[in-house]
Amino acid sequence: MKRLEFEIDNTTSKRVEKFIDKISFSYHINTFDYPTVHGHYDYWEFTLLTDGKLVNVLNGTKVRVSAGQVFFSTTDDVHCLKKTGDEKLRYVNIVAREKAVKEIAAMFDPDFFETLKKTDRTHTFPPDLVKQVNEIVHQVLLLPDDASAKYNGLLCGAVMLIMQFLYRKNADYIDLGKQTEWLNKLNKAMKDPEFLSYNVADLCNLLHYSRMQLTRIFRDKFNATPHRFLIDHKLRYAQNLLITTDMKIIDIAEFVGFTNLSSFNTYFKNAYGTTPGRFRSKS
Numbered sequence: 001m002k003r004l005e006f007e008i009d010n011t012t013s014k015r016v017e018k019f020i021d022k023i024s025f026s027y028h029i030n031t032f033d034y035p036t037v038h039g040h041y042d043y044w045e046f047t048l049l050t051d052g053k054l055v056n057v058l059n060g061t062k063v064r065v066s067a068g069q070v071f072f073s074t075t076d077d078v079h080c081l082k083k084t085g086d087e088k089l090r091y092v093n094i095v096a097r098e099k100a101v102k103e104i105a106a107m108f109d110p111d112f113f114e115t116l117k118k119t120d121r122t123h124t125f126p127p128d129l130v131k132q133v134n135e136i137v138h139q140v141l142l143l144p145d146d147a148s149a150k151y152n153g154l155l156c157g158a159v160m161l162i163m164q165f166l167y168r169k170n171a172d173y174i175d176l177g178k179q180t181e182w183l184n185k186l187n188k189a190m191k192d193p194e195f196l197s198y199n200v201a202d203l204c205n206l207l208h209y210s211r212m213q214l215t216r217i218f219r220d221k222f223n224a225t226p227h228r229f230l231i232d233h234k235l236r237y238a239q240n241l242l243i244t245t246d247m248k249i250i251d252i253a254e255f256v257g258f259t260n261l262s263s264f265n266t267y268f269k270n271a272y273g274t275t276p277g278r279f280r281s282k283s
Contacts, residue, residue, distance in 0.1 A: 003039050019148035024100035025155035027137060028093050033083040039075070043095045046072045046162050048125065048133055052089035055082045056122065063122050068130060070162060071122040074098075092137055096159050104160055108167045115170055116163075129165060133158050182207045182217065196234060196257045200226045234258065235271050242280045249276045 020026075033054065047056075047070065054065045058079040065071055073079050075098050083089050096104075105113035136158045143150055168191075189195050189206055198206075203226050204214055211226075218226045234256040241252045253264035253276075268276050 023152040024097045034081040037080045039078040049091045052087040053084045070125040243283045
């Protein structure tokens with residue numbers, strides 16, 4: 001097994017040899033696979049597959065990767081990349097020294113670095129983020145050879161985009177515990193602003209349960225009825241809008257899915273012991 005070092009391996013081009021000691025990030029673009037099993041001595045590798053298909057043999061386990069997916073490996077991992085199919089292959093590797101990964105992770109959460117080491121290594125990347133990463137790499141390609149600070153800064157930004165995406169996937173309101181299909185569906189739906197307009201019937205349609213079944217599983221998981229769960233979600237969101245925006249209270253009530261201001265005020269006061277207006281004035 002090869003143990004590649006950030007300073008000398010093929011992830012660093014001739015272009016950056018002169019300022020390799022000044023940077024924490026580098027990249028390369030490949031159109032071929034890398035079947036040699038290897039590890040990374042002092043860096044993490046974030047790989048965005050833009051075209052074709054690969055099998056990432058990670059720590060002895062084969063993981064199929066398709067265009068539009070991102071995967072990463074740490075200093076604890078060993079892997080190799082094998083092309084599958086006849087499609088044109090292209091992927092962007094962005095490498096980051098482990099120290100830099102720790103510093104970025106700490107900006108999100110003190111425990112996020114350790115969380116990353118335990119999380120899945122392969123994820124489907126949103127098309128808009130694929131576009132942004134490609135644009136950053138294109139911008140790096142336009143830089144003059146001596147622009148080490150801009151080179152480093154732009155690639156740092158690309159890594160931060162990837163890590164922000166991974167953080168959002170891990171920063172869930174719901175404690176998934178043992179992941180089940182219905183919890184994953186609910187968790188995904190809650191990240192869409194349209195969830196604020198959901199009622200119990202919408203939950204039944206989303207999760208494919210009857211009202212009776214839905215009530216049972218929500219009581220088991222959340223110790224609340226589906227209706228109470230939705231109300232709590234709306235009120236929690238409304239709290240944040242009251243604190244962080246100057247939206248009118250009537251507009252907040254409508255935004256979080258209440259049909260009238262009176263019912264919003266009643267639910268809010270019952271939950272927090274004060275009216276929305278007084279809550280805002282004290283915040």
